[in-house]
Amino acid sequence: MDQAITGFRLDEVDDWVAVLVCGHGQHVRHDPPLSNRPWVGTPQGRQAKIGWTLNCVRCDRGEPPTEKPMESIEKITTERLSAERFRPEHYDLLCQIHRNPFVMATLGGVRSDETTRQNLQDYIAHWETNGFGLWLLRDRASGALAGRAGLKGIEIGGNWEIELGYTFLQPYWGRGLATEIAAASLEVGFERLGLEQLVCFTLTTNMASKRVMEKVGFLFEREVVHMGAATLLYRLSRDEYRGSRV
């Protein structure tokens, strides 16, 4: 019976499993000439296959579901936040974050609306190119704007890395929300996207952000000057992430 793909996850030996709408999983290996699925090796390749159908023999055999329903990484929820892929209609909300001098003090200062427009275009393009990116964050209870967070590629210290970032409006500080979305982002990055490494960095003076990184398991690597500012670079590998969760 044909069933739609709702997402992908890595199994314990790092092979990809397509999670189907029926609640069954099916391995989707790229193993030529037996199976030719080069798309499975990239986040954007897998993302493009969501909604496609696979023939599910477990349905034909009447087996019970074994997989947890999988939400799209374009829209995820945590206990207190909902996170949605950045879209053009988020411009005004992103401006609210970027115009706020308190929020932006540790992020290079307030940004002009024109810079925000360019940032938003970059966020949208990042999703299209990579199959993941930054989310706009809302308070789940009220639907109000809470901040932005997620994973994006960045050149830092001369290397291309995938960075975890998080930023909240002030009413949401000090409630564990950065830790909550950081933990959810790691799950997406390592288990849904299959990334090997993630980095996170912050100004040497940003103690709250440093604490968030450490709480979710990042390990200090080195100091790096980024855009003229002294920053602390932290790193976490998928193996370390999995090891810390055992």
Ligand SMILES: CC(C)(COP(=O)(O)OP(=O)(O)OC[C@H]1O[C@@H](n2cnc3c(N)ncnc32)[C@H](O)[C@@H]1OP(=O)(O)O)[C@@H](O)C(=O)NCCC(=O)NCCS
């Ligand atoms: C940094 C930021 C994301 C933290 O968000 P948050 O939701 O308040 O973070 P959490 O509540 O999950 O965790 C903050 C931790 O830092 C600690 N902390 C806060 N200020 C601190 C300080 N001055 N010194 C030491 N620890 C501090 C908190 O006590 C908490 O740790 P705990 O749970 O062990 O008590 C938020 O302040 C923010 O958006 N700042 C502006 C943008 C920014 O700096 N983004 C990060 C860029 S790298």
